[in-house]
Amino acid sequence: MPNMTASITRFSASRPERLLAGILLAALLVLLPWGAQAETRMRSGEIVRGDTGYVLNADIELDLNPRLLDAVSRGISLYFTTELVIERPRWYWLNKAVVDRSLDYRLYYHAITRSYRLSVGSIHQSYDDLESAVRTMTRIRNWHVADFDVLEAGVSHEVAIRFRLDTSQLPKPFQVTAIGSSDWNVGTEWLRWTFLPGVPGFR
Template sequence: MPNMTASTTPFCASRLERLLRHVAFVLLTCFAVLVRADDGAIRSAEIVRGEGGYVLNADIDIELNSRLVDAVSRGVSLYFTTELVIERPRWYWFNRVVVDRSLEYRLYYHAITRSYRLSIGSFHQSFDSLEAAVMTMRRVRNWQVADLATLEAGVSHQVAVRFRLDTSQLPKPFQVTAIGSRDWNLGTDWLHWTFLPGAPGFQ
C-alpha cells in the first residue's frame, strides 16, 4: 500500500492554518466589542448660521466609568475633545478639507474648594458634582466652527463630528496604563451628514 503521508500533511496543515486564522479573527472581533463596550454616541448634531458665522450644536451621550471617576477624584486631570471636520467634495480628486476644528476640555477636581472644574478653552466653570460637569460637556452649543465665507453657499459639504477622551495628554504612567484598556478608551464614532450652507439645518 502506498504511503499517503506526503500527500495528506499539506492538506491538514492548510486546514489547521485556516482554522487558526478563523479563531484569531473571532478573538479580535470579541476584543474590539469589549474595548468599545463603554463608548458613547452623538445623539444629535447640526450646523446652523449664527451671528458671526456657522455654529455647531450637538448632544453627546457619554458616561464616565468607575476607573475615570476614581482618577478624577484622586486629582488626575482628564482631557476630552470634540472634533469636527468639514469637507467640500471634488469630482476630480479627494474631498477638500475646509474646516478641521477641535473643542478642548479639561476636567479635574479642586481639593481646596471640593469642587469639580471644567475648562473649555479659556472659559472655566466650577461644579458641586462630577455629574453636573459631565452634563456640560455633553451639550455643545453655539460653537463657531466656520466664517460665512469659509463654506460656499449652495454647495453640499460633508460634515463629521466625534467626542473622545484624549489619552495623549494624561500623565505618562496613565498613558501606559491606557494602552489597550477599555476603561480608558472612551469616545464616540464619527457622526456624518451632509450640510448645505445657505439652507436651514442639514440633511
C-alpha cells in the same frame, strides 16, 4: 465513625474557599451590567447660521466608567476633545477639508474648594457635582466653526464629528496603563451628515 469524621473535616476546610468564590462571582455579576451599560455616543449634531458665521450644536452621551471616576476623584485631570471636519466634495479629486477644528476640555476635581472644574481654553467653571460638569461638556451650543465665506453657499458639504478622551495628555504612568485598555479607550464613532450652506444674508 473515623471515616465520617475525616470526611466532615475535609468539607469544613474547603468551605471558606467556596464562600470566597461565591463572593467573587457575585461581585463580578454586579459589575458586569455596569460596564455593559456604559456607552459614549453622538446623539445629535447640526450646523446652523449664527450672527457672525456657522455654529454647531451637538449632544453627546457619556458615561464615565469606574476607572475614570476613580481617577477624577483622586485629582487626575481628564482631557476630552470634540473633533469636527467639514469637507467640500470635488468631482475631479478627493474631498477638500475646509474646516478642521477641535474643542478641548479639561475636567478635574479641586480638593480645596471640593468642586469639579471644567476648563475650555482660558475659561474655567466650577460645579458642585460631577454630573453637572459632564452635562455641560456634552451639550455643545453655538460653537462657531466657520465664517460665512468659508462654506460655499448652495454647495453640499460633508460634516463629521466625534468626541473622545485624549489619553495623550494624561500623566505618563496613566498613558502606559491606557494602552490597550478599554477603560481608557473612551470615545464615539464619527457622526456624519451632509450640510447645504444657505445663501448669504438668509437663514
